[in-house]
Amino acid sequence: MAKHDTPLLDELEKGPWPSFVTDMKRQAETHPECWDILGQLELSYEDRITHWKHGGIVGVFGYGGGIVGRYSDVPDRFPGVEHFHTVRIAQPSGLYYSTKNLRALMDLWDKYGSGMTNMHGSTGDMIFLGTRTENLEPLFWDLTHDLDQDLGGSGSNLRTPSCCLGESRCEWSCYDTQDICYHLTMHYQDEIHRPAFPYKFKFKFSGCPNDCVAAIARSDFAVIGTWKDDIQIDQAGVKEYMAGNYPSNGGAHSGRDWGAFDIKKEVIDICPTNCMWMEGDELKIDNSECTRCMHCINVMPRALKPGKEKGATICIGAKAPILDGAQFATMVIPFIKVSKENEYENVIDVIEQIWDWWMEVGKNRERVGETMQRIGLPTFLRVMEVDAMPQHVREPRSNPYVFWKEEEVEGGFERDVEEFRRKHAA
Amino acid sequence: MASIEHNGTSYEVDEDGFLLNGSEEWDENWVDYVKSVEGINDMTDEHQKVIDALQEYYKKNGIAPMVRILSKTTGFPLKRIYELFPSGPGKGACKMAGLPKPTGCV
Ligand code: HEM
Ligand code: HEM
Ligand code: SF4
Ligand code: SF4
Numbered sequence: 001m002a003k004h005d006t007p008l009l010d011e012l013e014k015g016p017w018p019s020f021v022t023d024m025k026r027q028a029e030t031h032p033e034c035w036d037i038l039g040q041l042e043l044s045y046e047d048r049i050t051h052w053k054h055g056g057i058v059g060v061f062g063y064g065g066g067i068v069g070r071y072s073d074v075p076d077r078f079p080g081v082e083h084f085h086t087v088r089i090a091q092p093s094g095l096y097y098s099t100k101n102l103r104a105l106m107d108l109w110d111k112y113g114s115g116m117t118n119m120h121g122s123t124g125d126m127i128f129l130g131t132r133t134e135n136l137e138p139l140f141w142d143l144t145h146d147l148d149q150d151l152g153g154s155g156s157n158l159r160t161p162s163c164c165l166g167e168s169r170c171e172w173s174c175y176d177t178q179d180i181c182y183h184l185t186m187h188y189q190d191e192i193h194r195p196a197f198p199y200k201f202k203f204k205f206s207g208c209p210n211d212c213v214a215a216i217a218r219s220d221f222a223v224i225g226t227w228k229d230d231i232q233i234d235q236a237g238v239k240e241y242m243a244g245n246y247p248s249n250g251g252a253h254s255g256r257d258w259g260a261f262d263i264k265k266e267v268i269d270i271c272p273t274n275c276m277w278m279e280g281d282e283l284k285i286d287n288s289e290c291t292r293c294m295h296c297i298n299v300m301p302r303a304l305k306p307g308k309e310k311g312a313t314i315c316i317g318a319k320a321p322i323l324d325g326a327q328f329a330t331m332v333i334p335f336i337k338v339s340k341e342n343e344y345e346n347v348i349d350v351i352e353q354i355w356d357w358w359m360e361v362g363k364n365r366e367r368v369g370e371t372m373q374r375i376g377l378p379t380f381l382r383v384m385e386v387d388a389m390p391q392h393v394r395e396p397r398s399n400p401y402v403f404w405k406e407e408e409v410e411g412g413f414e415r416d417v418e419e420f421r422r423k424h425a426a
Numbered sequence: 427m428a429s430i431e432h433n434g435t436s437y438e439v440d441e442d443g444f445l446l447n448g449s450e451e452w453d454e455n456w457v458d459y460v461k462s463v464e465g466i467n468d469m470t471d472e473h474q475k476v477i478d479a480l481q482e483y484y485k486k487n488g489i490a491p492m493v494r495i496l497s498k499t500t501g502f503p504l505k506r507i508y509e510l511f512p513s514g515p516g517k518g519a520c521k522m523a524g525l526p527k528p529t530g531c532v
Contacts, residue, residue, distance in 0.1 A: 053441075057516055057527055059514060060513075061512040061513055062512055071441050083441075190505070194504055
């Protein structure tokens with residue numbers, strides 16, 4: 001595979017930033033097919049259209065997902081990317097790798113693929129970019145036998161679950177994100193590897209409302225840590241912050257001089273629900289109004305902590321369809337205990353309640369969030385056997401004379417209006 | 427586009443090995459070929475039932491059925507379908523039935 005002239009791409013090497021073009025040129029020294037990626041991309045820039053074909057179907061025996069088939073539509077000019085399949089590989093929970101494991105993974109990909117990776121994709125797993133069909137079975141064999149690792153999900157199945165690093169390093173975590181992520185990955189092997197859903201379905205686990213894995217924006221089933229009781233306040237700590245003895249935000253802003261810490265300006269006035277105030281030199285919080293946004297805790301971690309009664313909120317149905325645009329997940333279950341003691345049985349019940357319904361009524365290639373929208377939240381809540389509450393409501397209705405359920409209307413929707421009016425003659 | 431040959435008959439296929447001309451070129455010899463490349467040992471009545479269900483649905487609807495519908499019409503749970511077709515209902519069974527490549531991206 002020859003080197004191609006890439007004047008347009010070369011522009012992307014200018015400036016002080018890292019450049020994928022430079023990286024790929026370096027990679028091409030040992031994997032010459034990378035010249036053809038660059039060549040094809042240059043051609044796409046000239047033609048202003050992609051030269052990758054629409055998705056192909058490739059895989060390994062026993063699995064229906066995990067590998068995304070990709071082909072070039074100009075294979076004669078760029079034989080190195082004639083096949084350029086993407087392999088998804090399940091990441092360790094919380095992304096803890098040993099260097100030994102990373103080396104083994106890179107050696108594996110050096111042997112069977114282009115060596116190009118994306119660590120990590122939006123789904124959360126490792127994305128290995130670019131291999132040929134005939135390499136898939138040997139790659140899978142080595143991956144599962146030598147490295148004891150597995151493919152992730154792709155297609156209309158449960159995608160590789162992912163989580164924040166949770167309790168392993170983060171004091172704010174309200175449950176063990178890594179454990180539930182691993183547990184459910186093992187529990188749902190069939191759903192991950194053998195697509196049977198209307199469309200993709202993603203789990204993401206964040207230990208607290210900072211939501212470091214962006215579960216609320218990117219997953220069909222977002223489990224976000226929260227607490228039921230009050231934010232724990234250490235008044236002595238508050239005083240230290242106010243006196244300037246503790247750096248705010250854990251020192252994250254120390255590179256620039258923002259002036260002395262001002263608790264009113266930086267915390268109390270920007271609490272989104274206005275539920276904080278000072279009484280003398282004591283900080284007070286009206287916890288019934290707090291939305292657990294984490295702002296005050298992020299600013300003063302040595303004075304404020306999440307409460308003690310911990311669990312999670314479940315939000316359902318984030319999606320980013322190309323035509324409709326992005327949509328956050330909807331809060332459905334405000335508080336649920338997340339505990340390995342019952343092997344997450346209560347969380348599993350919620351998941352399966354969604355699946356049973358979605359597999360029945362979901363249309364082909366419809367994310368659960370779209371099904372919810374099509375059917376309506378009131379119906380969805382009934383399916384989930386969750387009582388509606390104010391937090392489910394975006395805005396109060398403006399017309400109180402609308403009835404959604406027949407049993408709320410005396411005589412039903414088909415009642416004889418003439419007959420009814422006779423009793424209320426003007 | 428590529429073509430492949432099996433027992434003296436040649437077939438036009440796409441890059442993933444699906445028949446380009448569908449039912450026009452589909453025959454028992456094609457079934458025998460797919461059997462050899464998709465990890466199937468012996469054709470059984472159960473394989474045939476899946477193939478028939480796929481072709482029937484495709485004739486009626488012009489697309490391949492969702493996996494759940496395939497399970498329902500054949501009465502085979504997904505697990506059984508993977509036992510019959512190790513590369514799955516899409517890559518294995520649809521290919522053998524001569525259906526065009528199921529769409530679907532990532
Ligand atoms: C000028 C060329 C390119 C530009 C401007 C570009 C830009 C981007 C941007 C902005 C993202 C999103 C990053 C993020 O938010 O995390 C992204 C992600 C990605 N890009 Fe590129 N990219 C280019 C070329 C390529 C090429 C040539 C490949 C592969 C051969 C590639 C593969 C990917 C992948 C796999 C992702 C990750 C998607 C994900 O995380 O969901 N990109 N790219
Ligand atoms: C018109 C063509 C394409 C469309 C509309 C498309 C659309 C998408 C969308 C919507 C996602 C996000 C899926 C998600 O929710 O996780 C995605 C992910 C991805 N796409 Fe494409 N894609 C196209 C072509 C390609 C091509 C040609 C390649 C590679 C050569 C590619 C590689 C990837 C990869 C690696 C990801 C996964 C990233 C991750 O899981 O984080 N895509 N694509
Ligand atoms: S989501 Fe919360 S618990 Fe998880 S790492 Fe981020 S801040 Fe910590
Ligand atoms: S967590 Fe957010 S809403 Fe709650 S008290 Fe702190 S700043 Fe206010």
